[in-house]
Amino acid sequence: MTTEGKPGYGPGMRDMKKICLIDSPVTLKAAFEELGCEVLALNGSPEPFLALDETLAERGFAPDLVMQVESLGPRCLVTGLDGLDCPALLWCIDPHLNGYWHGAYARLFDLTCSTQLASVPVLRQRGARDVRWLPTFGHGSASPDHAARAWDAAFVGRLTAERPARTWMVRLLEERCAGYALAVRQGLTFGAMMDLYRDARIIPNQSILGEVNFRLFEGASCGCLVLSEALGEEQETLFAPGREFDTYGDAVELDEKLTMYLKNPRLTQAMGRAARERVLAEHTALHRARRILEWARDAVDGRARGRDADLWTALTAAAMQEGGVIGISAGEALARLAGCGCDPATADIFADVACAILRVQAVDGKTGPMASTMDALLAVGMCADSPGVNLTGSMAALRLGRFDAARAFWYRHVKAMGISNPGQPDTPAALLTLWARDLSRRGRVVRAGFAFDPAVHLPDSAVECLLALLADQPEHLPTLRLLDAMLRPLPGLSQLRVGFLSVLTLHERKEWRLALELALASLRACRLASGLDELALARTLARSQGQDSAFARALAVGDRSGLLAARLGA
Template sequence: MKEKLNVCIVGPFNLGVIALEQLGHSVFKVPHHSEIFCNLPELLKKNKFTPDIVLQVENLGRRTLIQGLDDFDCPTIFWATDPHLNLHWHNSYTKLFDQVLSTQKSIVPSFKEEGLSDVRWLPRFAYDMVSPPIADRKNDIAFVGRLSDQRPGRKWMIDFIKKLAGDRPFPVEQSLSHSDMLALYQDTKIIPNESILGEVNFRLFEGASGGCLLLTQDLGDEQASLFEPGREIDTYADVVELEEKLKLYLGNDSLIQTMGQAAHERVQSEHLPIHRVERILQYAKDTARNRVSGPDAKKWEAITVASMWESGMLDFPVSDVLSRLASLKQDQHVVVATLRIQAVVGVNSVMEDNLMSLLGGKLYENSFCLNLTCSTAALRLGNWNMAKAFWYRHLKSADLINKLPPKTPKDLLILWAKELKQRKLIFRGGFPFNARNHLPHTAIDCLIILYEADPGDSEVLRLIDVMLRSRKELDQARGSFLSSLASNSLNDWRLTFELAMTNLHSYRLDDGLNKMVLARDIAREQGQEKAFIMALKCRDKSGQISKRLRNN
């Protein structure tokens, strides 16, 4: 690769453009346009720009799908900035690129499981800002982020902090411009952080850019590798620990100054846009040609459109979506995408004809995804025998013919849920699954269908709990199911204990502590207090919950 490069950037990375130009490279920034599709070869030819690298940075506000990527002789790279919420369409669109960069290290294996060979971690970036002295800042705490009924945990966090902060300045903003938000951070001492699905989010980097003390959820090694807990940021596992940390820091300007300055220095040394640009250029040097091309490129583009339309994020005529799929050479991926769109539209007779053809022609018998889709589509249509037939096709292909046959639709959905769990397809972040419209793609989707049919079914509630238990970031959702389950099992201290922990992870201090006391008392009455103590010790890493219990 030559020393000075022509780099084409599609998407919101203006600071990256500046950094590239400072390094002596030439940049063509694709201008904003209202159409979802961008014929990039045609645009670059018109502007007489021959790229050495094509980089698309995901735009969270306006989606752009690049056409013609297979025409380029240079590396093509997609930087997924929100893969934890958009994997349902990223996993098809990214096949059009040679290399995928994920802001979330934890999502890299998920991309690779979709068959992508070159996926690398590239975190979000921070900003080159001045860090004013902490003592000169007006606000003790501030929060910028959306508050809605869809995010109850965030509202509970804000209410909890307001109560604890008392009369201290604590602005909460939802609609600031980006520049005004950064200015607010420069005038704030402490930034509490809460993420949607346990992801390392922009707020971490933005707050550190202004030299604030970030008080953020403990997200493990990925976050700790970016900012050192206890020195550059601080973390909490639950609302009890958050309360203790806030009491420590509020009014302690000297300690906040030390840690905020350390975070700011880390930003300056590792997390500025120029650092990300240098890493992208380094990655591009050893990028092989991995993208699909020709008919496969058209296929995955059409499947991407279908996936986006199915999730409700694309304003596009459904007839165009289906015609794109129909124009392709049919394979298991195209058929699955088509069935999912047909299910949303509700063309039941067409869908049933397609299922009959697939079953009668013994087509794609070894495809797990197709058998799942067809079996659950048949359930939607009320065709029990057909639903079972696709399940049996799956058993035969997976050499699992010794399994007990399902006797009811409920049995069948539970069997599919367990198969999906084995494949680590438990939950899709960002996809608004609707049991009336969508066909299930994950274990939780299958169980939600059963839950909505009978919200009091203890077997289904327990299975949902089992599926979600390992996903701490889903505790807010898990709590509502646990509440229903615990109300049917008042003497089960373990359920009450789990409900207490979900409340404490969701900023509900009083409810969480009260239920923890109740769980302890039930365990004590049943002679299982030692088991309760061991369970709490495993989950209460800071020891703060145990300390509170000793006072109750």
Template sequence: MNELLLINCSSNLVQAFLDLGCIVESLHVRDREINVPAKLAELEFDPDVIIQQESLGRRVLLRGLHELDCIKVFWSIDTHMNLYWHGHYGDLFDCVLTTQKKYVPKLKNICGAVVKWVPWMANTPAVTGRFEVLPHTRREFDMTFVGRVTDQRRSRGWFINFLKLNYKVNLVEGLTYPEMMDIYGKTCIVPNEALFGEVNFRLFEAAACGCAVVTPNVSDELEELFEVGREIEVYNDALELKENLDRLWQKPALSGAMGLAAYERVLKDHLPRSRAESILRIVKDINKHRVGAGRAELKLCLSEFLLGEGGDPHVNWDVLLKRLLSLVKSEERDAALLRIFARSEEKYLFMEMVRPYLENRLCSTDCYFNMTASLCALKLDMWEVAKHFWYAYRIDDSHESIAKPEDNVHLLLLWGDSALKCGIDIRPGVAFDEIKGIPSCASDCYFAALHLNPSDNDIYRRLDSLFRGVTGAEPNRLGFLSHLSLHFPDDWRVSAEVGITSLKVFRLQEGLTELANARESAVRAGKERFFKRKMEMEVPSYLNYLN
């Protein structure tokens, strides 16, 4: 496994493979599709392994992988944002690597390739010795946060407001990579914030510069990367974040020791060479995942389709439609076509595709296919067709147990509940348009129903239940809970959830006020011991605050 074709891999990783004695051809491409066999013929190169690193800008799809006999590897970098299409695309490869360990089982459920965890790396100048790692006593900034603040990321805005209110923090954005690393090299403490509970680049970048990083406690994998309490510090809510930042702020020797320990851990375990060695070990034991030409084209088309539905502007819908229509009929293909026809209001084409099902010449037991057909019909104002696919999905159930859809909202809720039971819950990375969109998961169904009936408390409860515990969904959940608290002001449990969620999105004073109100309501209801038990389990930092 010595000859490698590297596609869009970071330059430090390419160099690491070279340093390990590999023969490397490295390509950096921006074309939407690359015909890999043709490119290899052009290069006159016959690799043992092809490794594609996910491009975070314009998406690049590889064509012709099924024609090659070498090992093919895809490194999913932003799995937490792109799982919705990486499952299909990953099927073209023998192995899919993900930077997020908790997504390994999720990828395994939707992808036929071998799935392994390979974390991100400290891809930085700091570890090459090109500049000095300063002791904290000589650093210019006590605390720095580098990152964009937009209206679309309310939690980031609240995080920044929390830092500004409590600390003298250096806030910067729009830096080049060298500029960012220079700033980190002059900073003692870096508070981190994550989008969807991911282990992100900022952790490695700041640690590689000897900063004391205080990062969200996103998962157990953090403790496999850094020693918590010695190399990094973690938090679960605004109270814990403040407690950790205060301690490091007040004790520069402590922040300096933590930064140095993190830097040494980077040198030991998180350089590009470490990742290259891990990848080479993995590919040695990989069995090839055979995919036929038809299946490969289907997976490419579905990847393109899902990117387009997710808002990618580079999808050529006319070309994609022709490619899908040329494929052998399957539920996966037909579901994509039905969604395309419904979005473009092609009623005739839609009806031609569903007619065999309406005439009972074809049937499907798949939740996603039936939900798609039903809700596409709903989009086209075909109520009877929409109901048909609901009943078709429930055909094996007893007549008495099948709910009868009463209206659009009821049907959306029925599909939302069914999708949730099948594990089709949410789709991170895709913003659902309640007016133009066609639901593809439980949360979409509930949002569409809420748009039609914004006063239905039961829908708010469904959404709150769905997003409970989903890291990154707290701002949405806070909205659902705030609505419920207005309608149930004496329910201490709702007030407690509002307070806990407020603390998780860095609304410190609002969270403390809401928890004080919840405690009073619990006392009036004779439930104070239940309130305390909830705090012990979910926000022990609040009890420490009270004491």
């Protein structure tokens, strides 16, 4: 028996014949049916909550497995899972963008699957107990010969101000494909997109935050040569680089390879065919369905039940409400948190709830309730050893203009963590910098995917603390330098770094290393002409200072193909 008197289940005890799928693609449903399963497919959206136990009772369906696939549209949280006597699985499709709420939500499931291998340890760190890598899948699509295809290259994706690197890449494609047939489309249905891919030879690909995305599988399914960003081992485990797809590290390498492949239709045909064969051999919905059933049969009952389930549902809803990705009000999120009946004696959980309340109150913009919550935490020393409470309380105090209280939370944190030489925060900017450095040391550099607005949200990562500082002092050079140093190792953030580095180089015009960093960031973000101009300027500055050798060594670190040095010339 599990908690709250609900029946449990043991490993290997289930014959998975009746599957309840929530927000699943139709191809995955069809795959389970092909395997002999009876499938009940439910759409959770557009309502923010789906009472699954009630829905199953109404349908008269007793599942052997429940699986929710994260929707890329309106989100829906499933309730009532704790009353079911079967494994429950969550498939996180965009963990690189939604990990800030996935960790709490995963507590409601026995097993969490992630399309991104890199997100597996992150989800575990955020509370998911059993997390496994389950990449997305391709499709058994037709694949005409390349000689019969109308388009030499095609790109489908939204071009928005929020993703300037994508616009820069499209400009590069338009320049390089002059004289060739290039299709750039937005807003296509899935069917129309696949029709276009079947009529194209080359699919240039770009990720958002260094993730292995759908476009790789979709293009490969249609027998296209996908030319993707170099993302490392995870991507190369799925498809063989140089045989089933190819990669680029910057705009120059993309430019060179695109030129080569446009002139070699036989090569693109061979590589596209190999990619499609890999999809059919390893990456279809049927392959994923088999793996899901295999894992589900051995799933161990570990999900939250009873009051714990209510708690994690409330924490998930609060995180999503703060991020603006669920259709509930701040009042409803706060009511759910208040209804958890959380005992202050359970320190870790109470701290999570306290932080969530402050963050939702900040989004709600009602300073009175936020001040009351903050004062209560500070007055009685509640959760004094919680890094999360001390950070959130400090940020709430800054929002309220109460610097002394903000510092008091910092000093509580210093004492609890035993920090030596903590620094003396004599201004809000100094305090934000101290918190940023502390968060960075603890590995909380970014809240990936969270659309942080310093006027609305309380900072919860090192980068957010620095962005809050820059909101008041947009050209504070030490902060810009620190921010760039934190962002530099992270994938997919070159377009953001271009802005910060541009400001720095305007103020420090003789710093060739800064100019080089700007050039490399620009080229990784597909700003070809600007990046090459900046690269030439960096070399000129280095030469004027007798730093030719140092420049060459620094360039080599960021020039994986050697093409940047070759393009730069003597």
